[in-house]
Amino acid sequence: MLLELQRTFRATVTSRDDAVAPLVRAAHGPVSRRIAVYRNTVQKSLIDVLAVAFPVTQRIVGERFFAAMARDFVVQHPPRAPQLSLYGDGFAAFIAAHQRTQGLPYLADVARLEWARGEAYFAADAPALDPAALAAIAPDQLVKVKLNPHPATRLMTSTHPIHRIWAVNQPDVADVPAIDMNVAESVLISRPLYEVHLRKITQANGAFVAACAQGQMLGEAVAQAFVAEPAFDFQAALQDHLINGTFTALTLS
Amino acid sequence: MSELNLKTLTAAVAGAVAMAAFVLPSAASAQQGKEKCYGVSKAGENQCAAANGAHSCQAQSKADFDGNEWKYVEAGSCDKMGGKTQAFQGKGTPMDKKGG
Numbered sequence: 001m002l003l004e005l006q007r008t009f010r011a012t013v014t015s016r017d018d019a020v021a022p023l024v025r026a027a028h029g030p031v032s033r034r035i036a037v038y039r040n041t042v043q044k045s046l047i048d049v050l051a052v053a054f055p056v057t058q059r060i061v062g063e064r065f066f067a068a069m070a071r072d073f074v075v076q077h078p079p080r081a082p083q084l085s086l087y088g089d090g091f092a093a094f095i096a097a098h099q100r101t102q103g104l105p106y107l108a109d110v111a112r113l114e115w116a117r118g119e120a121y122f123a124a125d126a127p128a129l130d131p132a133a134l135a136a137i138a139p140d141q142l143v144k145v146k147l148n149p150h151p152a153t154r155l156m157t158s159t160h161p162i163h164r165i166w167a168v169n170q171p172d173v174a175d176v177p178a179i180d181m182n183v184a185e186s187v188l189i190s191r192p193l194y195e196v197h198l199r200k201i202t203q204a205n206g207a208f209v210a211a212c213a214q215g216q217m218l219g220e221a222v223a224q225a226f227v228a229e230p231a232f233d234f235q236a237a238l239q240d241h242l243i244n245g246t247f248t249a250l251t252l253s
Numbered sequence: 254m255s256e257l258n259l260k261t262l263t264a265a266v267a268g269a270v271a272m273a274a275f276v277l278p279s280a281a282s283a284q285q286g287k288e289k290c291y292g293v294s295k296a297g298e299n300q301c302a303a304a305n306g307a308h309s310c311q312a313q314s315k316a317d318f319d320g321n322e323w324k325y326v327e328a329g330s331c332d333k334m335g336g337k338t339q340a341f342q343g344k345g346t347p348m349d350k351k352g353g
Contacts, residue, residue: 062329104331131270131277139263169330176333222262235265235272242273 013042014078046074046087053088053118056169057095057111060104069098085122088115106160106181113162113187113198116154120189120196123152128192128245141252143219147212147241150248152191155209163187163200192245199244204229205237209246217253 005023012020012035024031047070051058058066073094079087092115095101096108128150137145156162161183168176186206190197201209207228211221225232241247 058329060329060331060334065329107331131273134266135270137266139259142263142266143259165334168334176330179334181334219262234262235268238266238269239272239276242269243276 009038010078013039015075043071043074046079047071049084049087050074050091054091054111054114055171056114056166057107059169060107060110060165061101065100069095069100072098085118088118091115106158106162106165109156109158109160109162110165113156113158113166113189116156116189117196117198120152120154120191123150123191126151126248129242129247129249131242133250134242137250137252143217144253145218146215146251146253147218147221147247148249148251149209149213150190150245152189152196153209153213153246154189155206155213156187156189157184157203157206158186159184161185163198166198188244188246190244190246192243197244199240201237201240202229202232204232205240208232208234208237209241212247 005020008020008023012018018032018035020035021031024035028034047067050070050073051063051066054066061069070091073091077090077094081087092108092111095111101107129147134145160181161179163185164179164183166187167173168179184203186201186203188199188201188206188209190199204225208221208225211224212218216224222232222234225234225237
């Protein structure tokens with residue numbers, strides 16, 4: 001009985017349907033108004049959570065559009081875990097399918113980038129790969145080394161300039177410039193020393209990181225980067241990864 | 254390094270390691286003044302009311318948040334960036350009178 005009441009109440013506050021109304025004892029004012037107090041609190045809180053997790057998406061479409069879209073998401077996808085930092089997984093896919101965002105084909109990828117950034121923020125701690133560990137590998141073993149991504153490392157590739165869109169929509173940027181929306185970009189997210197970093201990387205470097213993340217050996221990962229872009233500067237890329245903590249450890253197979 | 258061979262790979266790794274070691278501060282100094290605060294969520298996330306205390310949940314819910322359909326209007330940066338916003342308009346959501 002209590003469980004059923006709780007389920008009905010939950011369905012009521014996460015939808016637009018007053019399912020719990022027959023169970024509410026009449027007192028002051030219309031029942032639907034009183035139910036609305038709880039519904040508004042729950043839905044507004046969840047919309048605020050989404051706004052915290054997707055600030056750039058919000059800035060692109062504006063606060064009111066975002067609130068309307070977020071509310072549709074809340075109703076269709078109420079939380080399934082009692083942890084607000086996990087809420088919003090699936091919002092990017094929801095945006096991609098949303099008929100009102102079709103004029104902004106890059107918006108879903110921007111939301112994916114923001115979600116990946118949040119994942120990086122909450123990911124487990126791990127030390128960054130020590131350059132000395134790499135230096136200690138015998139030259140003939142180097143191609144067989146596997147570089148393991150740090151738990152906070154995320155790679156995003158898009159057919160749109162998502163890094164540029166993200167960068168110009170930060171709070172301290174007053175004038176948002178015109179952008180060519182048909183430029184593909186790869187973004188690497190890492191978290192050296194507890195701070196989430198977001199950097200644009202070359203397609204080749206993206207292919208390299210992706211190969212490493214798939215468990216490929218260094219020789220193979222570098223080869224794939226050259227296939228993606230013959231002008232790949234491996235030394236500069238690796239140096240950048242070492243400084244930014246893209247990887248956490250290496251294994252020798 | 255335009256093609257992969259052992260020699261160039263070795264040289265590139267050695268170069269990257271040397272440069273990274275030069276740039277990277279020692280672990281001890283980098284950790285100084287930083288600590289991870291466990292169990293703390295991002296600002297405002299775990300709160301019902303606004304983080305700045307400007308309004309409580311109760312006050313928020315008194316506003317007609319759950320009123321009519323919200324207006325879908327473009328008011329963000331998308332037009333400034335050269336994006337198209339037409340898709341937001343004229344797709345049949347009735348405009349509410351109060352302006353949500």
